[in-house]
Amino acid sequence: MRYPASDTAEKHARILDQAARLFRERGFSGVSLGEAMKAAGLTHGPFYNHFSSKQDLMAACIAHASAQSLADMTSVEPSVAGKSSYISRYLSPAHCNIRGSGCVIAALAAEIARDPSMKPSMTQHLRALIEKFASHFPWRAKRDARREAIQALSSMVGALVLARATDDEALSEEILEAVTAQLT
Amino acid sequence: MRYPASDTAEKHARILDQAARLFRERGFSGVSLGEAMKAAGLTHGPFYNHFSSKQDLMAACIAHASAQSLADMTSVEPSVAGKSSYISRYLSPAHCNIRGSGCVIAALAAEIARDPSMKPSMTQHLRALIEKFASHFPWRAKRDARREAIQALSSMVGALVLARATDDEALSEEILEAVTAQLT
DNA sequence: TGTACATCAGTGAACGCGCGTTCACTGATGTAC
DNA sequence: TGTACATCAGTGAACGCGCGTTCACTGATGTAC
Numbered sequence: 001m002r003y004p005a006s007d008t009a010e011k012h013a014r015i016l017d018q019a020a021r022l023f024r025e026r027g028f029s030g031v032s033l034g035e036a037m038k039a040a041g042l043t044h045g046p047f048y049n050h051f052s053s054k055q056d057l058m059a060a061c062i063a064h065a066s067a068q069s070l071a072d073m074t075s076v077e078p079s080v081a082g083k084s085s086y087i088s089r090y091l092s093p094a095h096c097n098i099r100g101s102g103c104v105i106a107a108l109a110a111e112i113a114r115d116p117s118m119k120p121s122m123t124q125h126l127r128a129l130i131e132k133f134a135s136h137f138p139w140r141a142k143r144d145a146r147r148e149a150i151q152a153l154s155s156m157v158g159a160l161v162l163a164r165a166t167d168d169e170a171l172s173e174e175i176l177e178a179v180t181a182q183l184t
Numbered sequence: 185m186r187y188p189a190s191d192t193a194e195k196h197a198r199i200l201d202q203a204a205r206l207f208r209e210r211g212f213s214g215v216s217l218g219e220a221m222k223a224a225g226l227t228h229g230p231f232y233n234h235f236s237s238k239q240d241l242m243a244a245c246i247a248h249a250s251a252q253s254l255a256d257m258t259s260v261e262p263s264v265a266g267k268s269s270y271i272s273r274y275l276s277p278a279h280c281n282i283r284g285s286g287c288v289i290a291a292l293a294a295e296i297a298r299d300p301s302m303k304p305s306m307t308q309h310l311r312a313l314i315e316k317f318a319s320h321f322p323w324r325a326k327r328d329a330r331r332e333a334i335q336a337l338s339s340m341v342g343a344l345v346l347a348r349a350t351d352d353e354a355l356s357e358e359i360l361e362a363v364t365a366q367l368t
Numbered sequence: 369t370g371t372a373c374a375t376c377a378g379t380g381a382a383c384g385c386g387c388g389t390t391c392a393c394t395g396a397t398g399t400a401c
Numbered sequence: 402t403g404t405a406c407a408t409c410a411g412t413g414a415a416c417g418c419g420c421g422t423t424c425a426c427t428g429a430t431g432t433a434c
Binding site: 030105106111113151155159166167 | 209210211213214283289290291292293294295296297298300303304306307310311331334335337338339340341342343345346348349350351352355358359362363365366
């Protein structure tokens with residue numbers, strides 16, 4: 001049946017939202033198109049009315065999550081305190097346990113590394129995130145800001161990846177706290 | 185047909201070697217048992233003579249790669265220079281490009297984070313690696329060695345994950361160099 | 369030493385299953401007259 | 402305003418495919434006599 005034209009864009013957004021969440025929770029290969037469509041309240045058939053392939057959806061989800069991350073950082077006060085608060089939140093047990101709405105790099109970078117067709121999307125996200133992180137917050141010296149931002153991001157992503165890979169909660173928190181102490 | 189008994193252990197080792205390489209290159213879900221057996225020079229049928237399931241093989245591969253990593257670190261001179269050399273090698277473009285024989289954390293941690301049954305194996309590896317890294321090399325203060333080791337490992341894993349996720353070679357090298365400069 | 373038989377790792381066809389993708393069909397909506 | 406028709410997103414069965422896993426069978430080796 002024909003549906004009100006205005007619904008289409010909203011459904012498209014719902015698929016993107018749900019897929020971006022599910023992919024971060026379970027990985028690209030851990031989520032079927034059927035599951036993603038079901039989460040968006042649709043059957044699997046009309047998927048191809050919205051995206052041309054699963055890879056197309058994957059790339060769109062990276063861009064979608066990227067935009068959310070950048071907006072999230074922008075909303076933090078651009079001060080030393082704001083930077084510490086941003087880093088503490090990134091390295092919190094909450095972020096460690098809730099992958100669906102969290103860092104797209106920590107969740108999907110390893111899988112993207114193996115799929116050349118996804119690298120352009122992740123490259124764009126990385127460039128934007130580094131630039132924003134370096135320019136939005138204060139760093140020790142302005143001409144070293146970019147380098148320091150890269151070093152901090154590496155520590156943050158690595159700590160989150162390590163903390164999520166163990167089922168020893170004490171070890172997980174030890175890792176998060178060690179790196180939080182180093183960066184704040 | 186019946187085969188010489190002594191071959192069995194050698195075939196088992198060959199499956200493990202090849203699977204540990206392939207899993208790190210393409211991820212657990214990116215490698216079928218057939219491919220792993222073929223790489224070991226066998227057909228897929230006798231897989232269950234060696235392992236009880238794919239998950240069993242996955243856990244064995246984590247332990248196998250872990251033992252290699254620890255032996256590799258042990259072979260490095262336990263001095264300040266040795267530590268710098270170890271870190272530089274970890275953050276080299278060579279390690280960035282050759283995933284099959286590289287760090288099992290950077291390659292598989294994200295996938296393990298989503299599969300509770302694999303977490304015990306990775307936890308054991310993490311514990312052993314942190315302990316060895318903290319005790320084998322000299323750190324600024326002995327009582328902070330473990331914390332500093334965790335901070336350094338987080339930076340290293342994060343940098344490798346970021347560097348591998350982009351197809352911009354300049355950005356990739358910039359990340360590796362920034363973190364190498366920080367840690368050596 | 370020679371012969372008959374039991375062993376059991378390897379073989380490869382087969383299984384059920386879920387995947388990404390396709391497509392003939394449906395039917396409420398928007399449009400033409 | 403009322404009627405007839407074209408539109409097209411959604412439906413859900415179906416496709417080919419590769420996966421993890423199973424299993425009846427093979428046949429060179431080791432063993433018993």
